[in-house]
Amino acid sequence: MGFKCGIVGLPNAGKSTIFNALTAAKAEVASYPFSTIQPHQGIAPVPDLRLKEIARLIQPKKTIPATLEIWDIAGLVKGASQGEGLGNQFLSHIRNVDALLHVVRCFEDENVSHPGETIDPRRDIDMVNTELLLADLEIVSRRITKIEKLARVGEKGYREELEILKEIEAGLNNGIPVRGMPTLAGLTKGLKDPQLLTSKPVLYVANISENKSKEEETYRAKVIQVAAEEKSPVVAICGKLEAELEDLGEEEKKEFLKEYGLPQSGLEMLVAEGYHLLNLIVFYTVVSKELRAWTVVQGTKAPEAAGKIHSDMEKGFIKAEVINYKNFIVAGSLPAAREKGMVALEGRDYEVCDGDIITFKFNF
Template identity: 45%
Template sequence: MEAGIVGLPNVGKSTLFNALTCSKAAQSANYPFCTIEPNEGIVSVPDSRLERITKFIPPQKVIPAALKLVDIAGIVKGASEGQGLGNKFLSHIREVDAILQVVRCFEDPDVVHVAGDVNPLVDIETIEMELMLADMQTLDNSLPKAERAARTGDKEAKLRVDVIKKCTAHLATDQPLRKLEADENETKIIRSFGLMTAKPVLYVANVDENDLLGEGPLVKQLQDFATKVGAEVVPVCAKLEAELAELDPADRAEMLESVGLKEPALALLARATYRTLGQQSYFTAGEKEVRAWTIPVGATAPQAAGVIHTDFEKGFIRAEIYTLADLEQYKTEKDIRAAGKLRVEGKTYIMQDGDICHFLVNS
């Protein structure tokens, strides 16, 4: 799963991306289009449950869940019509599964705001409008081909025409497609177009070092807006996080303590991104490794096994599952089994976040 980091120029996107991916490259200069190609990186999803498991099952290595992040160049008003670097970068957003929109929530006369004034809601409106206009173009361009195919009597093509028209009418109300009610078949077609406003969004409030918890008025505006649209907001000081990313663990812990934080804000952001993508983790635990595996919320046990290897889904027989609470109470898998707490689940079992599993499969 991929998340694209977007925003207006000079809101701290690349600084945030470098910190998230622990990049030690020099920070980008204060110019609107310093990101020319989308940078890609992998970020671990911090999960304290991994450490808790290893207290009872010491492994040779620990492997956390991971997310792929894409740093996309700043979008400006008129991007859908080719302004700035235009559609070149809008196309990159079509390829990701969720959008992390970095919103500037700090004042700094040395960092020029592309629109002149710092206003989180205006920034969001600018980005959203450009994405909606680009989606309208995509739909308009797709309609003639779909209509030609529909005239042959193709039922799938007819449905595509209906979906295109439904999406176009919705966008005409200035509402993003993530608010559109659609059934499973319609949703599948919408995804095939890579429509950007249909993707879930997470707002990242880039704050200054005097407002690390995001309690200032600019963040409050953003939080009120996000609550109305059913999105999350994570306050992050990209400048501080970039400095933390450069430190070794001991110095990082000392710096966090000095500013009153228990963990880097990037840890909160990674977990929020995971939720926004509709993902959850299950664990496998043994002497070789303790590992978090990423699955969609609602995945079945065979689908979860298939994440390890596609053959495991085909040959799935059953899953043996226990919880972290079971492990902390009984200390070993042997004692969990003896206490009757090791559950045997079949093909219809819906995986729960944090399940610890063994899969039995046909070889």
């Protein structure tokens, strides 16, 4: 599994539309708010041009892309944390995701209602972020009440946790998300329970329409501005168009993108940004005619990468035969690369690089 992400946003922002485009799983899309009631979980293949290129050269029997897990939940509205709308009860489904996709409506469409009547990206973003803050605050306060007594009777672990929680509580009360509390970096990992939503990195998605009206351009610019202020990445995609793209074949898709002057689809951009945000890289394996892409965090050592495939491979790791994608393309095949001495033998300390094609040698 590459990474897990949860989609948040106001009702009718286009969350399910984007979810469908990403996963090709058909969640209900409708012009009325709260069309999503049950949370949907989907698996999206990671769009990967290198994987296609390697497949073209080696003609494997099977090609398996890396995947990411996505959760589409109900729209959040003001007061969700106090039980308004449907949002809050579903937040539990995204507590253990790695990142949040915050979909912001930038498309105008009089047939699609907006919970705030008008489109105002800064206000809309604030509304959602406030609900996430309040949801975290509730969890933190509950945990504080629970461990206060234990801390008083002297357990050191609890005392430390209590201190951190108090600091978080104060920050949240001042409207600061946990990811914006630099002194806490790393410390929250040591907390027992809370998978705090505002500690997760956020990727803003400006959901634009294909019309590109002047107003819509200002909306998009606003999202970019807000994202920049909090140093979060942002992509602008046209959810509706992307969903239609998914129904086309490979060639048609390419033609279509060319017509719009786009180098890649919005989804490709979105996934690439997600990888960047989470420091993820991709490596490839070719085993018995099966080509497969895997996701690991940058800095992963070879044995740990082997462990992604099978825990026995990590335990019995001997060495890794490695060639990077760029060299592989020059060589044209693994045997040719070996012959030319382009395949390196690496040991336990080797740090996997993005685009490595690796053959693991191991003892069972």
